[in-house]
Amino acid sequence: MLHIKCPHCGIRSQNEFSYGGDATVKRPELNKEISDQDWNNFVYNRKSLRGKHLELWQHLSGCRQWIKVERDTATHEIFNTLKANEDIS
Amino acid sequence: MTQSFRLENVGLINKDKKLSFKFNGKTYYGYEGDTLASALIANGVHLVGRSFKYHRPRGFFGAGVDEPYAVVQLYRNGETEPNIKATEQELFEGLEATSVNCWPSVNFDIGAINNFFRIFLHAGFYYKTFMWPKSFWYKVYEPFIRKAAGFGVVSTKHDKERYEHKYEYCDLLIVGSGPSGLASAYAAAKNGARVILAEDKPRFGGTLLTSEVNIGNQSGKEWAEGIIAELKEMPNVTVKNRSQVFGYYDHNMLVMSERISDHLPKTKKFHPKQRLWYIRAKEVLISSGSIERPIVFGNNDTPGVILSSAAKEYLKVYGVLVGRNPLIFTNNDSGYETAIEFKKNGVDPIILDTRKDPQSEIVDEAKNLGINIKFSYVVVAAQGYKKVKSADVAKISDDKEQLGAVENIKCDCICVSGFWTPTIHLASQSGNKTKFNEDIDAFVSGTSKQNETTLGAANGTYTLDETLKSSFETGHELSKKITNNDNKISFPNVVEKKSTTHDKFWCVPLPEGKNYKRFLDFQNDVAVSDVEIALKEGYRSIEHVKRYTTLGMATDQGKTSNLNGLQLVSSIENKIVPAVGHTTFRPPYTPVSIGAIVGREVGKHSKPTRKSPMHSWHEKNNAVFVDAGVWLRPRYYKQGNENLFEGSKREAKNVRTNVGVCDVTTLGKIDIKGPDAAELLNRVYTNAWLKLPVGKARYGVMLREDGIVMDDGTTTRISENHYHMTTTTAQAANVLSHLEYYLQLVWPELNVNVVSTTEQWAGAAIAGPKSRDLLQKLFPNSDVLNEGLPFMGYMEGDLFGVKARIFRISFSGELAYEVNVESDNGNFMWEKIMEIGEEFKVQPYGTEALSTLRIEMGHVAGSELDGRTIPYDNSLEGLLSKKKDFIGKRSLNREAFIAEDRQKVVGVVPLDKKTSIPEGSHLVKDSNAPLPNPKLGYISASCWSVEHDNPFSLAILKDGKNMIGEKLFAMSPLKNKVIPVEIISSHYVDPKGERVRS
Numbered sequence A: 001m002l003h004i005k006c007p008h009c010g011i012r013s014q015n016e017f018s019y020g021g022d023a024t025v026k027r028p029e030l031n032k033e034i035s036d037q038d039w040n041n042f043v044y045n046r047k048s049l050r051g052k053h054l055e056l057w058q059h060l061s062g063c064r065q066w067i068k069v070e071r072d073t074a075t076h077e078i079f080n081t082l083k084a085n086e087d088i089s
Numbered sequence B: 001m002t003q004s005f006r007l008e009n010v011g012l013i014n015k016d017k018k019l020s021f022k023f024n025g026k027t028y029y030g031y032e033g034d035t036l037a038s039a040l041i042a043n044g045v046h047l048v049g050r051s052f053k054y055h056r057p058r059g060f061f062g063a064g065v066d067e068p069y070a071v072v073q074l075y076r077n078g079e080t081e082p083n084i085k086a087t088e089q090e091l092f093e094g095l096e097a098t099s100v101n102c103w104p105s106v107n108f109d110i111g112a113i114n115n116f117f118r119i120f121l122h123a124g125f126y127y128k129t130f131m132w133p134k135s136f137w138y139k140v141y142e143p144f145i146r147k148a149a150g151f152g153v154v155s156t157k158h159d160k161e162r163y164e165h166k167y168e169y170c171d172l173l174i175v176g177s178g179p180s181g182l183a184s185a186y187a188a189a190k191n192g193a194r195v196i197l198a199e200d201k202p203r204f205g206g207t208l209l210t211s212e213v214n215i216g217n218q219s220g221k222e223w224a225e226g227i228i229a230e231l232k233e234m235p236n237v238t239v240k241n242r243s244q245v246f247g248y249y250d251h252n253m254l255v256m257s258e259r260i261s262d263h264l265p266k267t268k269k270f271h272p273k274q275r276l277w278y279i280r281a282k283e284v285l286i287s288s289g290s291i292e293r294p295i296v297f298g299n300n301d302t303p304g305v306i307l308s309s310a311a312k313e314y315l316k317v318y319g320v321l322v323g324r325n326p327l328i329f330t331n332n333d334s335g336y337e338t339a340i341e342f343k344k345n346g347v348d349p350i351i352l353d354t355r356k357d358p359q360s361e362i363v364d365e366a367k368n369l370g371i372n373i374k375f376s377y378v379v380v381a382a383q384g385y386k387k388v389k390s391a392d393v394a395k396i397s398d399d400k401e402q403l404g405a406v407e408n409i410k411c412d413c414i415c416v417s418g419f420w421t422p423t424i425h426l427a428s429q430s431g432n433k434t435k436f437n438e439d440i441d442a443f444v445s446g447t448s449k450q451n452e453t454t455l456g457a458a459n460g461t462y463t464l465d466e467t468l469k470s471s472f473e474t475g476h477e478l479s480k481k482i483t484n485n486d487n488k489i490s491f492p493n494v495v496e497k498k499s500t501t502h503d504k505f506w507c508v509p510l511p512e513g514k515n516y517k518r519f520l521d522f523q524n525d526v527a528v529s530d531v532e533i534a535l536k537e538g539y540r541s542i543e544h545v546k547r548y549t550t551l552g553m554a555t556d557q558g559k560t561s562n563l564n565g566l567q568l569v570s571s572i573e574n575k576i577v578p579a580v581g582h583t584t585f586r587p588p589y590t591p592v593s594i595g596a597i598v599g600r601e602v603g604k605h606s607k608p609t610r611k612s613p614m615h616s617w618h619e620k621n622n623a624v625f626v627d628a629g630v631w632l633r634p635r636y637y638k639q640g641n642e643n644l645f646e647g648s649k650r651e652a653k654n655v656r657t658n659v660g661v662c663d664v665t666t667l668g669k670i671d672i673k674g675p676d677a678a679e680l681l682n683r684v685y686t687n688a689w690l691k692l693p694v695g696k697a698r699y700g701v702m703l704r705e706d707g708i709v710m711d712d713g714t715t716t717r718i719s720e721n722h723y724h725m726t727t728t729t730a731q732a733a734n735v736l737s738h739l740e741y742y743l744q745l746v747w748p749e750l751n752v753n754v755v756s757t758t759e760q761w762a763g764a765a766i767a768g769p770k771s772r773d774l775l776q777k778l779f780p781n782s783d784v785l786n787e788g789l790p791f792m793g794y795m796e797g798d799l800f801g802v803k804a805r806i807f808r809i810s811f812s813g814e815l816a817y818e819v820n821v822e823s824d825n826g827n828f829m830w831e832k833i834m835e836i837g838e839e840f841k842v843q844p845y846g847t848e849a850l851s852t853l854r855i856e857m858g859h860v861a862g863s864e865l866d867g868r869t870i871p872y873d874n875s876l877e878g879l880l881s882k883k884k885d886f887i888g889k890r891s892l893n894r895e896a897f898i899a900e901d902r903q904k905v906v907g908v909v910p911l912d913k914k915t916s917i918p919e920g921s922h923l924v925k926d927s928n929a930p931l932p933n934p935k936l937g938y939i940s941a942s943c944w945s946v947e948h949d950n951p952f953s954l955a956i957l958k959d960g961k962n963m964i965g966e967k968l969f970a971m972s973p974l975k976n977k978v979i980p981v982e983i984i985s986s987h988y989v990d991p992k993g994e995r996v997r998s
């Protein structure tokens, strides 16, 4: 079970969190033309990375905040956790 | 029966307390502190089971967790448990155990004919032998295998024992209480660290209990006892025996099973049987020691062939002789220690040493004691069937290829030592690679991937002095890092006998003309010849060899067999062992009971139970409950001898004719506040929300980004910037997360707050033609007529002093209202409705009637909104705004979603108007078409229409739009039904929707 440092609450066990996928995917703006290909990429296509991955988790059984976690998908090492409005510097 | 193999004044057991026990129906005696194994050996019992494949007699091979053979069925306090190692099971008064894997009995085992037909049972026997002829499978092979194979019987009774889970945090978790575990625990504890020390055996001290060493001015055993006593007194230390750390997971989370009551005849009141610990440690020290490995020789599985370290442990810990005429077969000094213990207790051993001329203090001591030692000698084969009677031995050439003349030596046991294999299972589970250590011919743990250190024998360090030094040092350093303290303890002086190097020899060649079975894996009956066959047949990867031969599988996980298997593969393949590599070590290290894994989460405790505030009323009024997610909801209220069908029909009918009341507390409720609340709703729902006036509700559908319907419900504008959203019971949590996702990550500029208020409100749906009459009497001061409270209207009201929210919304298709009050007032509201509603013949209705009402109305719900349908499929396309964008809109023009013959919800009635259609039935054109019969759709929900008094179903049907009036078949192979049906509109009742507005 992973140990995830919620930027709002501190270190908590994985079972307080739920996984939310790739954090680098940006939802296309509303009311804007978008090609089928781009929309398809947004909805369906994700890289299954081996290595560093910036991903979303929600601290469901805690502060309920969505956070960003930089994790190695192979070793589960967590390098960094960020608030929703923060980006990796 | 007397304990004829018990020594008088040796052992750590309590000889004042005699215990009786039964094995295979026969009564024996042992002492408190015995294991089942030591007590049986004390009684001269060596035959405990039959082997897995060949059903060869099996005895004891080890003295603890490494035991591959002595797995028994245990009977304790009226319960039975399989897969218990006799070497681990502590004796208690009245213990009963039986052998497994033998039929009809351990002494006469019919499966042993396998042994004579073993030519059929070599490597890959699973895959080959039982394949032909095919007709033999059911009649011959399967019953035979079922009867003859297996490691015991699982009880089918409910396990009444209690198992607990515990979560713990510490600075250092130390696995194993041998010299390295004790030293590191002591150093760290003295330096202020929070320490957990785990020992799988009942006694602490590991090899210190059986080694002839001195630490300071004490014996090793006394030193261990002193350290443990001191650790137990320290508030920052938790010391646990009978506790096996069996799994090493991510981020230094380890799991340990503590056997609290297994050694007692019966679990004490309020005590658990076992406790599973989830331990998160800042640092982990693995001091799990080493397991002695066997030397491979002919018939090396005969009862009486035993690890030399086990023989020593039985002698020194339990005061039990594994034989009175022991032969020690060794390639290193460890065998000598066992021989010396025998000699000291008046038993004359013979040592066969594969080495030519070893020089060490231990060898000298054995010589000085006058022990008969034969150098450059090997055991060629054990002789005897159910017990070793003698050994064929021979001199071996210096290159270990040639055997001399075979001689026979009388003996009653063969204690074998092929040097030591570090227990690296946990280190490997932690993610570490392993590396091969040439000096010890075994793998040790490579660079640590987590905060973990492997110490002592587990790391291939075999001198006590070195082990203690490095362990004191590591314990100190790691604790200093965590606590910033620097209290060093002085290092004690160590006296131990110097040993010399081992011989790399591991397998005795077959003598000319002999074809003895030489076993590698004792639990799975894998012999040298099996691995040879596997390699001949082309298997190369060690993982494949493992699965083809079953080498190193099952509960044993190759504890004693791994390395010899690898040695064999590498010698045949002409590779070095590290090039062959080893199979993956996976948790659990040793079997863990399912009870411990499940813990308290059984029966009612397997999930939380949520009850509405009106639950006790429902109970008092004969509600039959149904699980709705974690909620308990009334399914129907039983009257007299009514069954579900009759009761729900009565309730639904009463809604259609009079008025009914349904507990809708479980619906998800989300409070939405903020100046941008309308904008959020406008983006989340598919329809328009910006112009909804205060005091009005609206029905909305929300999609996922892929265009699939996520949920539906009504949302009401309570005030300018305040909305009350309802969700389905099932999706309540997901919808809240969904809203939070968009608010926090996608549109953080929206000034809105959302919070779940599901549990804050008790809800009652009042539905039926007389619902307004009832409502008027409930709220005499409010104008609930059409003018004051039109369809989809909202108002606040005063329910006899209780503040209430009144919504005019309908799920049943009837004139209906929903009243919410604060949860604490739920029962009050309900009782008022029942009391005042009496004159209107109000009846409560449950989920079954609720379903009936919504199905015959054609109102889609969870069974249609099942995560596979889009708005069109549910005839909700009218709710898709063309003017604005919303979540998932862009996906709706996907080719499949706009296809002309797209599936759509329809109504289905059986042609005979009698036969109910099972939910899940498939709709097909031709009931006699060959399989696979093309499926046009499926029945999503079925009910008995109370309006039409015949069965009615909803279905999702391909090209549903153009299928109205078609005749199809509903087929349910599960229920073995084929029903001719007609497709009709999904709106079976009040298609114009006049009632809700009446």
Ligand SMILES: [Zn+2]
Pocket (backbone or CB within 6 Å): A006, A007, A008, A009, A010, A059, A062, A063, A064, A065
């Ligand atoms: Zn948090």
